[in-house]
Amino acid sequence: MRTIKRALISGGAGFVGSHLCEQLLRDGVSVVCLDNLCTGLRSNIKLLEEHPDFRWVDHDAVEPWPELGDFDLVAHLACPASPVDYAELGIETLRVGSEGTRHALDVALAKGARFLLASTSEVYGDPTEHPQRETYWGNVNSIGPRSVYDESKRFSEAITVAYRRYHGVDTTIARIFNTYGPRMRPDDGRMIPTFIHQALTNRPLTVSGSGQQTRSICHVTDTVRGLSALAHSHHEGPVNIGNPIELSVWNVATKILESTGSSSPIEYHDAVIDDPQKRCPDITLARSELGWEPLIGADEGLASTIEWFRSGLAVSALESNH
Ligand code: NAD
Numbered sequence: 001m002r003t004i005k006r007a008l009i010s011g012g013a014g015f016v017g018s019h020l021c022e023q024l025l026r027d028g029v030s031v032v033c034l035d036n037l038c039t040g041l042r043s044n045i046k047l048l049e050e051h052p053d054f055r056w057v058d059h060d061a062v063e064p065w066p067e068l069g070d071f072d073l074v075a076h077l078a079c080p081a082s083p084v085d086y087a088e089l090g091i092e093t094l095r096v097g098s099e100g101t102r103h104a105l106d107v108a109l110a111k112g113a114r115f116l117l118a119s120t121s122e123v124y125g126d127p128t129e130h131p132q133r134e135t136y137w138g139n140v141n142s143i144g145p146r147s148v149y150d151e152s153k154r155f156s157e158a159i160t161v162a163y164r165r166y167h168g169v170d171t172t173i174a175r176i177f178n179t180y181g182p183r184m185r186p187d188d189g190r191m192i193p194t195f196i197h198q199a200l201t202n203r204p205l206t207v208s209g210s211g212q213q214t215r216s217i218c219h220v221t222d223t224v225r226g227l228s229a230l231a232h233s234h235h236e237g238p239v240n241i242g243n244p245i246e247l248s249v250w251n252v253a254t255k256i257l258e259s260t261g262s263s264s265p266i267e268y269h270d271a272v273i274d275d276p277q278k279r280c281p282d283i284t285l286a287r288s289e290l291g292w293e294p295l296i297g298a299d300e301g302l303a304s305t306i307e308w309f310r311s312g313l314a315v316s317a318l319e320s321n322h
Pocket residue numbers: 010011012013014015016017034035036037038039040041059060061062076077078079080081082085092096100118119120121175176177178179180
């Protein structure tokens with residue numbers, strides 16, 4: 001296992017990024033977070049700023065990056081990640097995946113740091129191979145409404161391997177599958193925070209399509225443990241980081257209704273264009289190369305997420321951001 005003492009995390013004010021920063025700080029790593037809060041939360045930074053080894057730099061990753069010191073790890077997580085966010089920030093999403101990733105790679109090159117790209121299961125598109133292995137090339141519509149995100153990440157992967165190939169940068173790629181947990185924004189439009197928010201406010205749970213489409217949901221604690229294991233390894237990736245237990249969207253809605261005790265009905269809406277019908281990672285590689293697998297089951301993970309939403313922290317974090 002390699003030693004990491006100083007890390008630069010782009011997107012560290014976001015949902016996954018703030019948990020990653022927190023984990024690294026707990027492991028004794030000093031952390032600089034580069035984030036412009038375009039989809040992240042000020043409250044996530046405030047929590048972290050109480051730690052003496054944490055610094056936030058308010059910067060748009062698309063612009064050339066300022067000199068920020070020396071690092072052993074550069075992790076590039078900055079990118080709008082929810083369909084609602086990237087629909088609104090389409091060009092920004094493409095730019096942070098292309099120009100932003102290039103700037104992040106240039107820092108890793110200059111500092112001799114390990115580089116970790118937070119990629120996504122969306123690079124597999126609406127998959128024709130199931131479960132998805134890292135060797136699968138994907139089935140992505142390059143001109144559909146989701147393409148700003150999917151193609152942005154596919155380009156990020158391409159430039160990441162090009163920096164390894166042409167410049168010898170020590171890169172790796174994590175293909176992250178649906179992750180959920182505390183600190184998700186109630187308005188970010190992703191399935192779990194949307195359902196929880198709807199259940200707790202006694203509104204119908206809005207399911208797009210039949211609800212039989214599947215997702216694999218991974219608790220953020222597990223995802224971050226996987227990212228950290230990959231960062232500390234020598235593996236070049238890509239490596240799937242996700243929970244291989246497949247649930248239908250209807251299953252997830254029902255679990256949330258049970259766990260919240262809500263009597264909200266489930267309401268079916270038109271299917272979303274290009275919505276993947278099946279989504280499940282093959283995590284053989286993560287198991288064998290990183291010794292990693294998820295440990296938190298859906299019932300336990302959803303309960304802790306619901307608890308966080310119930311505490312009012314989700315809504316107050318959002319309100320204090322504006
Ligand atoms: P998020 O929106 O909560 O976090 C993204 C962070 O990046 C935010 O803090 C945002 O302000 C910042 N950011 C975006 N564009 C920026 C820019 N141009 N300059 C500086 N900062 C910028 O999303 P998340 O769910 O935490 O996702 C984090 C990363 O993990 C993303 O790269 C995403 O693609 C990847 N990922 C997440 C999931 C998931 O289920 N959460 C799944 C697959 C991949």
